[in-house]
Amino acid sequence: MKATYIHIPFCHHICHYCDFNKVFMKGQPVDEYLEALEKEMSLSVNKQVMETVFVGGGTPTALNEKQLEKLVSAVNRQLNIDTNTEYTFEANPGDLSKEKLAILKNAGVNRLSFGVQTFNDELLKKIGRSHRAKDVFASIENAKTAGFDNISIDLIYSLPGQTKQDFKESIQTALGLGLVHYSGYSLIIEPKTVFYNLLQKGKLPLPGEDAEAEMYETLMEQMENGGLRQYEISNFAVPGFESRHNLTYWNNEEYYGFGAGAHGYVDGIRQSNFGPLKKYMEPLSNGELPIMDAHMVTIEEKMEEEMFLGLRKTEGVSIRHFEEKFGQNPLDLFESQIKDWSAKGLLKSDGDKISLTRQGCLLGNEVFQSFIGVSNH
Structure with missing residues (x-):
């Protein structure tokens, strides 16, 4: 087992499109959760060197300095991380103080992935994001100053009220930052989100399928013109900076999944953890794993997965x-x-x-x- 995903479900704000397992941070048992997370890792891992570790959310950088220190210390105690490990943290622009960046850098984190989504401040407001374009520029600048050179940003297209020109401008602004990795995803309206409820009421003006396809073609063209190589349907990188963690998924390889609502693929079994914090932490307090669901993947399913995951990659x-x-x-x-x-x-x-x-x-x-x-x- 060479890859690990770690889920931090806390957020200061809930975005209108997000259906990941997350909770408002205020009043939550954050420290107890981090202790439970370490317990889960200790019950699961062998001491094999990890090739990739990815900390996602939620918003991992919503943790304060003390909590962040507690998290990375636990990860370093339980996982065998060396200088060749690709160790990624998802980050919210505006959340990463210089102190937090120093904590991550000192812990061996060597890759940051910022959820930017768009550089249009009006659209950011509409989709429930708390940051603004200026926060992105400041966060990237601070990250580079702190010594991070492997930085990725996510963009979303087909947003309510978004035009093709608007998306093109966001891509050009993103490319102007001179980063080594970019991801571009079309908006998917998921149940139990603010956007889903608005759509049901006929109050969500989406660009439509044709405009979405044109935005995707614009993304591919602009990235290619900017010297980025498309290596997966939604991902573009300077050669050598492809996300090794995400390639684990697309290569249909196994990985640990730790944290509330996390999914893992271990010893031929795809499993998922309980999502609610209490349900996740309870079994761990008794020394048991918080697995809600486990499915032994048949050989036929493995072959099908090899195809539909592998075909996401440009090389196929x-x-x-x-x-x-x-x-x-x-x-x-x-x-x-x-x-x-x-x-x-x-x-x-x-x-x-x-x-x-x-x-x-x-x-x-x-x-x-x-x-x-x-x-x-």
């Missing part, structure tokens, strides 16, 4: 690697899907690789969907 799925892993050729196993999508110009087979075409990237979800549940037919 390696036929040779698939054969080594499962003893079967994906071209035979998924013959009808591959022929069908290739005939429609969305998939291509080139030597050892099966991958999406550029047009396929635009309709990726339809392609991925077709590989799910094939073994049940």
Whole structure:
């Protein structure tokens, strides 16, 4: 096991589109949660060196300096992290004081991922973000000064009221920061969010599917022009700075998932933890793991996952690697899907690789969907 995801569910503000496991921070048992988190790690990990550690949320940087120190100390006690480990913290622009940056740097954190979403202050207000564009510039500047050179930012497109020109300007502003990694995601309206409720009432003016597709094409073009290589449907990097942690997921490899509501993939079992804090912490106080759900992945499911996760990568799925892993050729196993999508110009087979075409990237979800549940037919 070489990868670990750690979930910090606390937020100072709840964004209108977010459906991740999160709680308002005020009045929450933060210290007890961090102790429970360390307990969960101690019950689970071996001492193998971690290739990647990713701390996400929620908002990990919502923790105060003392709590942040407590968290990174626990991580360093329980996980074997060395100088080659990619150790990422998600951060909210405006949350990262110079003191917090120093704590992260001293603990061995070497990659920051900022949830920027847009550089348009009006849109930031509309989507429930607490930061403004000036906070992004200040946070990136402070992070660079603190010695962080592996910095990523997330952008979201197809936001309510967003125009193509507006998104293009956000991309150009982002590229102007000269960072090594960018992610761009289309807005997905999830149940139990502010946006979902507004949509149900007919009060959410979305740009529409055609505009969304054009924004995605703009993203790909602008990133390419800016010297960034697209290595996954939503991710772009200076070569050598791809997110090794996210590649763990897309390569269908196993990983630990620690924290309330976290998902893990351990010894062939996909598992998820209890989300509510009390339900998460209770079993740990008795020395038991807080697993809510566990599913032993069948060989058929593993092969399907290898396809629909692997096809997210620009390089696609390696036929040779698939054969080594499962003893079967994906071209035979998924013959009808591959022929069908290739005939429609969305998939291509080139030597050892099966991958999406550029047009396929635009309709990726339809392609991925077709590989799910094939073994049940």
